[in-house]
Amino acid sequence: MRQTSTTGILPRKYKSGSIIYFEGDKSEYIYILKTGRVLLTSVKLDSGEEVKEDVRQGEFFGVKSSLGRYPREETAQVIGDTEVLIMNPSDFERLILRNVNVVLKMLRVFSNQLRRIHKSVRSVLGDETEIKPELELFKIGEYYFKGGSLSHARYAFKKYLEYYPDQQYAKAAMDRIKAIDSGQVSPEDMDFGTPSPAPASRSVIDDDGFSFDEPEAPGPQGDAGRGDGKRSRIDGGDDLTPVSSEMDDFLSGDGGGSGLDDFSLDNFEEPGGGPSVADDYARAKGLMKSGKFAEAAAKMAEITSGAEPAGIEDRRAYESAHGDLGTCYVKAGRLKEALDTYSGMIKKFPGTPLEKAAYFYIGTIFESANKPDKAISYFNRVLNMTPKDDLNTQAMKKIRELQSR
Amino acid sequence: MMLDERFFDKFGVEYKTSEIIFCEFEPGNEFYFIVTGSVQIVKVINNKEKTLDVLTKGDVFGEMAILEEQPRSATAIAMEHTKLLRFHRNNFDALLEGNPQLAYKLLVIFSKRIYDAKRRLMILLLDEPQLKVMDVMIMLAEQDPKLDLQSQITLPVSAQQIASWAGMADTDVQKELTHLARLGKIDIYGDKVVVHKIGEFQRMVASKRKSMYA
Numbered sequence: 001m002r003q004t005s006t007t008g009i010l011p012r013k014y015k016s017g018s019i020i021y022f023e024g025d026k027s028e029y030i031y032i033l034k035t036g037r038v039l040l041t042s043v044k045l046d047s048g049e050e051v052k053e054d055v056r057q058g059e060f061f062g063v064k065s066s067l068g069r070y071p072r073e074e075t076a077q078v079i080g081d082t083e084v085l086i087m088n089p090s091d092f093e094r095l096i097l098r099n100v101n102v103v104l105k106m107l108r109v110f111s112n113q114l115r116r117i118h119k120s121v122r123s124v125l126g127d128e129t130e131i132k133p134e135l136e137l138f139k140i141g142e143y144y145f146k147g148g149s150l151s152h153a154r155y156a157f158k159k160y161l162e163y164y165p166d167q168q169y170a171k172a173a174m175d176r177i178k179a180i181d182s183g184q185v186s187p188e189d190m191d192f193g194t195p196s197p198a199p200a201s202r203s204v205i206d207d208d209g210f211s212f213d214e215p216e217a218p219g220p221q222g223d224a225g226r227g228d229g230k231r232s233r234i235d236g237g238d239d240l241t242p243v244s245s246e247m248d249d250f251l252s253g254d255g256g257g258s259g260l261d262d263f264s265l266d267n268f269e270e271p272g273g274g275p276s277v278a279d280d281y282a283r284a285k286g287l288m289k290s291g292k293f294a295e296a297a298a299k300m301a302e303i304t305s306g307a308e309p310a311g312i313e314d315r316r317a318y319e320s321a322h323g324d325l326g327t328c329y330v331k332a333g334r335l336k337e338a339l340d341t342y343s344g345m346i347k348k349f350p351g352t353p354l355e356k357a358a359y360f361y362i363g364t365i366f367e368s369a370n371k372p373d374k375a376i377s378y379f380n381r382v383l384n385m386t387p388k389d390d391l392n393t394q395a396m397k398k399i400r401e402l403q404s405r
Numbered sequence: 406m407m408l409d410e411r412f413f414d415k416f417g418v419e420y421k422t423s424e425i426i427f428c429e430f431e432p433g434n435e436f437y438f439i440v441t442g443s444v445q446i447v448k449v450i451n452n453k454e455k456t457l458d459v460l461t462k463g464d465v466f467g468e469m470a471i472l473e474e475q476p477r478s479a480t481a482i483a484m485e486h487t488k489l490l491r492f493h494r495n496n497f498d499a500l501l502e503g504n505p506q507l508a509y510k511l512l513v514i515f516s517k518r519i520y521d522a523k524r525r526l527m528i529l530l531l532d533e534p535q536l537k538v539m540d541v542m543i544m545l546a547e548q549d550p551k552l553d554l555q556s557q558i559t560l561p562v563s564a565q566q567i568a569s570w571a572g573m574a575d576t577d578v579q580k581e582l583t584h585l586a587r588l589g590k591i592d593i594y595g596d597k598v599v600v601h602k603i604g605e606f607q608r609m610v611a612s613k614r615k616s617m618y619a
Contacts, residue, residue, distance in 0.1 A: 045526055048618025068516030073523075093509045100501045103508040107471065110515035114469075117522040124529040125572045133476035137430040140480070143449050152482075155425040163432055373561060377596040383456055388423040388445075393484045396443070396459055 009087040009095065020076040020084065021062065030066045030092045033057050036082025042074035046120060063092070063106065134160075138169040141176065149386045150180045277309045281317035281324075288328060297328035304341075319345075323354040326361060335365050356385045360395060372402045412503070413440065416490045420483035429480045433470035435491050438507070439463060442487025448479040450569075459484065465507075465514060471497055527614075529572050536613055537571040538581040539606040542591075544570070546603050554603050563596045 011034065014020065020038065021027060031038075038055040055061045055076075065072050066089055087095065096103050141156030157173040157180075164170060284299035303321040322345035329338035342358040349355075363378035375398070382395035417440070420426055427433060429448060437444075439462050446458040446466065457479055460466055466481055471494060492500050501508045524547075528540045545560045552558045568578040582598070585591045590606075592599040600606070 043618070045523060046530060063512070064516040064519060066516075067513045068520045070520045073520075093506075096509060096512075097505040100498075100505055100508055103501060103505070103512060104498065107508075107511055107515060110512070110519060111469070111471065114515065114519050114522060117519065117526055121522065121526050121529060124526065131430075131476075133430040133432070136476075137428065140429050140449060143452065143454070147454075151423070152425055152428075152480075156428045156431075159428055159431045373594070373597050376561070377563075380456075383445075384454060386454065388482060388484070390422065392445075393422065393443075396445070396484060400459075 009085050009091050012084055012086050014078040014082045014084065016078060016080050016082075018078045020078060021072050023072055023075045025072045026070075027062075027072065028066050028069070028088055029062060030060060030087050030089065031062050031076070032060055032085040032087075034083040034085055037079040038082060038084070039077050039079055040074040041077065046124075060102075060106070064110070066092070134164045134167050135169070137163075138173060141173065144386070145176060145180075147386050149388070152386075154180045277303060277306070277314035277321075278311075278317040281321050284321065285324065288324060293328045293331040297325060297332060297334075300325035300328055319349055319352060319354065322348065323358060326358065330361060330365065335369060338365060356382055356391055359385075360391055363395065363398060367398065367402065372405060376402050412490055412500075413488075416492055416496075418489050418491045420487045420489065422483060422485050424483045426481040426483060426489070427467065427477050429478065430476045432474055433467060433477045434474050435493050436465065436467040436470050437481070438465050438490040438492070440488040440490060442489075443484040444487060444489075445482045445484050446479050447482060465510060468511060468514060470494060471511070525570060528570060530617075531610070531613065532617075533613070534571075534573060534577055535581050535584070536610055537573060538567055538578055538585070540610045541567045541570045542598065542600055543603060543607055543610060546600070554607075557599060557601050558603055560598045560600065561596065562598055564593075567598075 014036075020031065021029075023042065033055045035057065038061065040053045040055060040061060042051050042053075043049070044051055053074075061076060062072070137156060137160050141153050141160060143153075144150070144156060145153035154177055157176045160167075160173040161170060161177075280299065280303050284296050284303065287293075287296035287299060300321045303318060304325055306318075309315055309318055322341065326338045326341040326345065329335070329341055339362060342362055345352065346355055346358055359378050359381045363375045363382065366372075366375035366378060379395040379398045379402075383392055383399065385392070420442075426437065426444065427435075439460060441462055443462075444460045444464075444466060445456055446460065447454050447456050449455075467477070469475065469478065474494075524544050528537055528544065531537045531540055542560055542562075545562055546552055546554055546558055564578045564582055565575050567573075567582070568575045571578060582591065582593050586593050590601060592601075
């Protein structure tokens with residue numbers, strides 16, 4: 001976009017009293033005061049007070065608004081006959097490439113300004129309580145720990161020990177790392193006498209067009225059908241790692257296209273003659289893999305319309321069938337049914353590890369329905385879900401694609 | 406922007422997908438330049454991890470550590486296999502000598518950050534909730550040069566996002582939005598707001614600003 005023509009730096013003379021630019025003007029020019037006097041007048045944001053500032057000879061002015069491409073924040077007026085040098089950003093760039101010290105000086109000034117503004121922002125927000133980075137760093141570790149992002153948690157705890165080996169939570173941080181390394185993270189571990197942020201709340205579909213209800217607060221009836229075994233499988237700390245690797249498997253799956261076709265929670269190692277729902281599911285899955293989506297959908301729908309089975313393998317198959325049914329509908333172009341299926345699944349199995357992939361698919365459905373805003377909001381949801389895996393990356397790519405349209 | 410090849414041998418670091426580069430509140434002494442890959446900048450706000458930005462090849466982050474040590478204000482996570490150049494504050498002068506283009510890039514980054522921070526401060530300094538909400542919309546409109554402010558515009562923003570810009574509670578923002586919608590000034594959709602006449606909001610906010618200092 002930048003002009004490649006060599007316009008060069010030009011001198012310009014002003015008569016006393018002239019205005020070089022007004023506050024609010026848009027212009028890309030940058031100036032150096034050569035001889036004479038230039039007064040910059042701006043208004044302080046918080047008090048409305050007028051601030052006047054002299055430019056010294058040889059100094060730049062108009063730099064920030066030019067480079068940042070925003071309107072002038074001050075008025076530049078000439079006092080006495082004055083000569084300035086005027087240049088565009090590419091001239092400026094060429095000029096400073098030869099004067100790194102000038103850049104360094106400017107960066108110092110800018111950085112101080114930025115810090116002052118941040119301070120004002122904090123004070124306006126009433127957030128002046130002194131932050132203790134030591135405690136906050138530990139809390140970040142706890143946040144990730146409780147959310148099951150153990151490698152992120154480990155990083156924060158490790159840094160805590162590195163920087164604050166003698167501080168209050170050093171022992172707690174050490175214990176956390178040990179627990180993570182030994183793979184013995186259990187819900188009980190997540191509760192020792194430390195400043196514990198409340199458990200991360202799960203983001204909720206706030207959709208208007210489709211009938212998603214708040215999956216966040218599963219009412220008594222929502223929970224009734226769920227065996228205890230399942231709750232601990234999905235929610236228990238021990239199982240968080242497997243869940244994240246499943247998400248990876250999702251993508252490495254069949255290799256073709258989006259590669260997102262596999263909604264299974266686990267590999268079924270049950271020998272022949274295993275539980276019936278799991279068998280049905282395996283057969284439906286077979287149809288899916290051979291591309292017979294309509295038939296697979298019918299089989300999956302049969303499974304999901306039945307009651308929730310008792311055995312653990314059957315229950316897994318039952319849950320996976322919901323996700324796969326959605327996928328079959330997507331493949332068969334039955335998008336409305338796919339949406340209903342996914343929303344039903346999220347409601348029926350609050351907190352299911354399949355939720356993230358479901359959101360991703362919902363995003364792709366809105367994408368193909370040419371509703372980019374909606375699609376982005378779902379991809380965004382995926383993006384913000386932990387643990388981070390390839391699905392987050394894919395969601396990001398989608399968002400970028402959609403935004404660049 | 407071309408960086409000297411030698412720099413990768415000396416300053417290159419690589420991160421795997423989902424690996425943390427630095428963590429919020431960790432002391433920071435280095436800043437980074439992305440050679441390949443992408444980096445997600447996140448912050449835990451009200452016990453939720455929020456994505457602030459996604460940076461890619463050629464972007465710089467952690468630049469606040471250039472001049473003095475201070476705790477990181479956000480967490481940086483590699484979103485894929487990512488190669489970075491990592492510079493310590495102490496190498497900064499030498500680095501700029503070798504790569505003055507980087508110096509220019511940093512000036513641009515700082516210029517933008519200063520403006521964005523000031524603009525936000527202007528919103529926060531308004532004392533009426535309704536004007537704050539309007540001013541967030543004005544700011545967003547100003548940021549998109551493709552928008553024609555003379556006609557109806559669509560802003561891809563949710564009530565929650567407006568709330569975080571305005572430093573207000575979600576519910577209060579929701580109330581103001583509903584009010585504006587009832588007056589027929591805007592239409593609200595879950596993740597976007599359609600503003601019929603942003604010029605009207607601009608005039609109201611500007612006149613309020615003037616009177617604040619009178």
